[in-house]
Amino acid sequence: MDTKALLAELYDVVGLGVSALSGSGFDAFITVEQNSARKALEFLHRKGFNVLADLTCVDYLRYGFDERPLPPSHPHRLRRWPSPPKPPRRFKLVYRLLELDPAEGLARGRLAVHVWATGKEAGPPSVMDLWPNADWLEREVWDMFGIRFSGRPDIKRILLYEEFVGHPLRKDYPIDKRQPLIGPKEGAARTVVSDEPLRPDPS
Amino acid sequence: MKKTYLLNMGPAHPAMHGVIRLILELDGERVVGADAEIGYLHRAFEKQAESGVWNNVIPYTDRLNYVSPLINNVGYCLAVEKLCGIETPMRCQYLRVIACEISRITDHLTCVGANAMELGAFTVFLYLMKAREGLYFCVDKLTGARVTASYARVGGVKADLPAGFQEQLREAFRTVRECVRDSEALLTKNRIFVDRVQGIGILDKETALAYGVTGPVLRSAGVPYDVRRSQPYLVYDRLDFEVPVGTAGDNYDRYLVRLAEIEQSMRIVEQCFEQMPQGSVELNKGQLIEAGLLADLGKRGKTGHIWDARADTDPVIEGSGRTSKPDIAADRPEVVLPSKEETYGSIEGLMRHFELVMWGRGITPPPGEAYFAVEGGNGELGFHVVSDGKDMPYRVRVRPPCFFNMAVLHKMLVGYTVADIVATFGSINMIAGELDR
Known part of the structure; x- marks a missing residue:
């Protein structure tokens, strides 16, 4: 598919809020404003992008910052590259679309749709009805980054358990953070942790 | 009035490869609803990857799909190389293809063997494990480890082929062909096996595409999508191989597609040895x-x-x-x-x-991001890497092919009986290490 012609059509449908095409070939991507994301994805689905190959998120909170302490005797760290530009918002969702020809089995086109989100208010609308596998992918993004997709209130965690506190792939979640112990589903959680867990209860 | 009841299958069930929990809604013996609960093997791969240098991720990738670790290594390295703009030498690319295809064979052998064993054909399991053992021996020779190989490096591979590797691999392939032939003789026309798998767990083309399923599961449904053919990477465009396709999308087709792919992978490796530029490893230069x-x-x-x-x-x-x-x-x-x-x-x-x-030096790809997809044992295995110009990855995302196969599992279970769950679940080859990361 001619991506350029497709984009010209997309401008007509969505209007402002769609960036120019970046990258080339199968690495092409566009950036879409959050409130026109649903419209743009609907349009691309209609235009033949029949597979949602992936949906993921990147937390840009510490992008380009260097916070690791240096040892006192260490010379200044080698910087081979200039600092990257500041991202417009904290989170970037990446929808990786694939146009697959079922008869030939060849990928006709690939397009990544980038959507920036703040993470505080509800994120872009869910696309579960367009690509049903978005259900699990959105659950994973919620689980790992805490971005809620509007239009699906009952979202639940997928890889972690419901009692987990926080969203671990956020950059402000420390890697060595411990989680509280949880009890059985019914009944109170165990609050007192015995230091002699192997000794049987005398009573 | 019809009454249904709920049944938990797993997480500690002998047929739930690794750990996964299926919540089934049953009407008698028939499945009317199914849901999969995953995450029991979550090891924070993506978070770990962000906390070390770029090279530290390679050993973790071994643990993603632990029956085909070499494909994971190569996939990650190709993604980082795409970010850095590195082209590896021709011999290195052939070595990577050989490594990947050996891994693909071990992956398929394990899947077919385990699936047959769960349906009662224990002999087939032993035959195929014998075939896999020969390949693991070759992987051990090549990389120094049977499973946790860590063979690929950013910009190359760890080492050239060891002396006598080609003969060893040829011998291993002879065993694989023999074992696969024996297993086919035991299974393909075996009434008991065919009754258990034919027409069971059907996944049609449209549903498979809608759920983003790739790999042998998609090909068995009749879509010949293979990343090696669709977007050739390494030297796959120079190699002659077929993409086996099924028609019905049932468990039987998945079994046949996997067996056919084993043969194609062996063909690819044999062509690689013919085409590969001669290395200088055998040169006796210097003291x-x-x-x-x-x-x-x-x-x-x-x-x-x-x-x-x-x-x-x-x-x-x-x-x-x-x-x-x-x-x-x-x-x-x-x-x-x-x-x-x-x-x-x-x-x-x-x-x-x-x-x-040294700390703070190391590999520093330019700021930016790259996505690279390779054909893993289960389908499109993608690595999405983001760099901010420092020596540690800013983000490493894996697109695990199993995740998509598992998301559609409920469609393949509903309408069949409880006994068919084992056959269907075995045939999609879920690898918990890759699914839960």
């Missing part, structure tokens, strides 16, 4: 010095002999010396570690070595 002695000499500053010599290393890293380095790694000193002879024999080599292993 052979034991590696420990070489390091001692270097540390005492007696580097005069070292530069022309060859290090006599442990067989595990045989073929990573100075003479074979140009064949197996790109000429990019900013990402590729120098050979032992260079490190100990010259100040430039030592500096290059330190520039890569």
Whole structure:
């Protein structure tokens, strides 16, 4: 598919809020404003992008910052590259679309749709009805980054358990953070942790 | 009035490869609803990857799909190389293809063998494990480990082929062909087996595409999508292989597609050996010095002999010396570690070595992001890497093919009986290490 012609059509449908095409070939991507994301994805689905190959998120909170302490005797760290530009918002969702020809089995086109989100208010609308596998992918993004997709209130965690506190792939979640112990589903959680867990209860 | 009831299958069930929990809604013996609960093997791969340097991720990738670890290694390295703009030498690319295809065979052998065993054909399992053992022996020779291989490096591979590898692999392939033929004779027309798998767990083309399913599961539904054919990477465009396709999308077709792919993978490896440019690993250039002695000499500053010599290393890293380095790694000193002879024999080599292993130095890809997809054992295995120009990855995302297969599992279970769950679940080859990361 001619991506350029497709984009010209997309401008007509969505209007402002769609960036120019970046990258080339199968690495092409566009950036879409959050409130026109649903419209743009609907349009691309209609235009033949029949597979949602992936949906993921990147937390840009510490992008380009260097916070690791240096040892006192260490010379200044080698910087081979200039600092990257500041991202417009904290989170970037990446929808990786694939146009697959079922008869030939060849990928006709690939397009990544980038959507920036703040993470505080509800994120872009869910696309579960367009690509049903978005259900699990959105659950994973919620689980790992805490971005809620509007239009699906009952979202639940997928890889972690419901009692987990926080969203671990956020950059402000420390890697060595411990989680509280949880009890059985019914009944109170165990609050007192015995230091002699192997000794049987005398009573 | 019809009454249904709920049944938990797993997480500790002998047929739930690894750990996964299926919540089933049953009407008698018929499944009317199914839901999968995953995450029991979550090991925070993506978070771990962000907390180390770029090279530290490679051993973690072994643990993603642990029946085909070499494909994961290669996939990750290709993604980082795409970010850095590195092209590896031709021989290295062939070595990577050979490694990937050996892994693909072990993946399919394990899946078919385990699936047959769960349906009661224990002999087939033993035959196929015997075939896999020969391949693991070759992987051990090549990489130094049977499963946790860590063979690929950013910009190259660990070492060239060890001496006599081709004959060993040929012997292993003979065993694989023999075992696969025996297994086919036992299963393909076996009434008991065919009754258990034919027409069971049907996944139609449209549903498979809507759920993003790839790999043998999609191909068995009749869509010949293969990343190796659709977007050829490495040297797959120079190799002649077929993409086996099924028609019905049931368990039987998945079994047939996997067996056919084993044969195609062996064909690819055999072509690689024919086409591969000759390496210089066999060249007897320079005097052979034991590696420990070489390091001692270097540390005492007696580097005069070292530069022309060859290090006599442990067989595990045989073929990573100075003479074979140009064949197996790109000429990019900013990402590729120098050979032992260079490190100990010259100040430039030592500096290059330190520039890569010192804290805060190492590989520093330019700021940006890259996505690279390879054909894994289960389908499109993608790595999405983001760099902010420092020595640690900013984000590493894996697109695990299993995740998509599992998301559609409920469609394949509903309407069949409880006994069919084992057959269907076995045929989609869920690998918990990759699914839960």
